[in-house]
Every structure is written in structure tokens, then in C-alpha cells.
Amino acid sequence: SGKQIPKICELRERLHFGTAFQWEYRALYYGHELLHAVGYEPQREPDRIIEEYCRRDYRYDTAYRHFICAYDQIEDTIEFEALKDRMENIYTTEYLEKIVYSWNEAYRRDGMRTGIMPQGNFYREKVEKVKEKVAVIISDALRYEVAMQLFDRLEQDQNCTVSMDVMMGIVPSYTALGMANLL
Numbered sequence: 110s111g112k113q114i115p116k117i118c119e120l121r122e123r124l125h126f127g128t129a130f131q132w133e134y135r136a137l138y139y140g141h142e143l144l145h146a147v148g149y150e151p152q153r154e155p156d157r158i159i160e161e162y163c164r165r166d167y168r169y170d171t172a173y174r175h176f177i178c179a180y181d182q183i184e185d186t187i188e189f190e191a192l193k194d195r196m197e198n199i200y201t202t203e204y205l206e207k208i209v210y211s212w213n214e215a216y217r218r219d220g221m222r223t224g225i226m227p228q229g230n231f232y233r234e235k236v237e238k239v240k241e242k243v244a245v246i247i248s249d250a251l252r253y254e255v256a257m258q259l260f261d262r263l264e265q266d267q268n269c270t271v272s273m274d275v276m277m278g279i280v281p282s283y284t285a286l287g288m289a290n291l292l
Contacts, residue, residue, distance in 0.1 A: 135179035142172035151211035
């Protein structure tokens with residue numbers, strides 16, 4: 110009837126047997142979203158890589174995470190195994206390998222010198238001057254795309270003022286150094 114896969118999945122999930130097949134529909138929905146990574150070309154300059162990731166590219170990570178989550182909930186995955194293999198291949202070769210290579214090249218060229226605030230300036234720039242109560246989530250492994258999902262939820266709370274920004278971490282990146290640098 111001229112509908113696209115995401116719309117069909119949304120409609121089918123609301124029908125009588127929608128809950129029985131919700132994970133299958135969600136896997137198809139997010140698999141379709143991940144198809145947008147085909148032909149992906151990352152930026153080459155550090156600031157542009159970061160800007161595009163924060164604006165758009167993080168959505169590939171989100172689609173892949175939701176696809177895998179839905180796939181893991183499907184009881185009989187036989188009919189979805191080929192799709193899972195294809196989604197893993199698209200995510201890995203069309204997106205991850207390209208963006209990681211671009212990051213590494215940018216770092217090799219100029220040490221990732223950017224206009225992004227260094228992690229060590231976090232407290233002085235973001236917390237010290239604020240007079241109201243401040244809640245800060247510090248995590249050494251919270252993916253940006255997960256943080257965006259949390260940001261969207263917190264933004265719906267009328268009692269909160271929410272902001273999100275990126276910072277340049279330190280190298281080498283491991284918990285003991287990163288946490289000490291933030292605190």
C-alpha cells in the first residue's frame with residue numbers, strides 16, 4: 110500500500126498480535142534505520158568529525174544497539190539470522206571501520222587539536238559558576254548515543270533544565286585517569 114518499512118512496523122505493533130511480535134517488528138524497524146549507514150563517508154577534520162557525530166552519526170550506533178536488543182529478545186531467531194549478519198556487516202564495515210579510520214587519521218595528523226573543551230576544564234567551565242543544584246553524570250563508558258537518549262527523556266521533565274555538551278578526553282583513555290581528570 111505504499112508504506113515504508115518503519116511505518117508498517119509501527120502499525121503492525123499496534124494491532125491485535127502486535128505484542129506477540131513486538132521484538133520482530135522492532136528488529137525490522139531498527140534494521141531499516143541502520144541501512145542509512147550504507148555509503149557512509151565520515152568527515153576528515155577533527156572538529157567536523159565531532160560535529161557530525163553529535164548532529165547525526167550517533168544515530169547509527171543507536172539503531173544498531175536497538176536492533177541487537179530487539180534481536181536478543183526474539184525467541185526463534187532462525188528467520189532473523191541472515192538479517193543480523195547483514196546488520197552487523199553494515200554497522201562494522203560501512204560505519205565503524207570508516208569512522209575509526211577517520212578518527213585515527215585526524216589524530217595522527219594533528220593530535221586531535223580541536224576547539225572542543227578539554228576534559229580537565231570541566232569543573233571550572235561547567236559546574237563552579239552555577240548557583241542552582243547541579244546533577245552531573247560521570248561515566249567512563251556511557252556512550253554518546255545513550256546519553257542523547259537520556260537527555261531526551263530528562264528534557265521532557267518540566268522541572269529540569271538540561272544541557273549536554275562534548276569534551277575532549279585525555280589519552281590514554283582509561284578509568285583511573287579519566288575520572289581523576291574530571292573530578
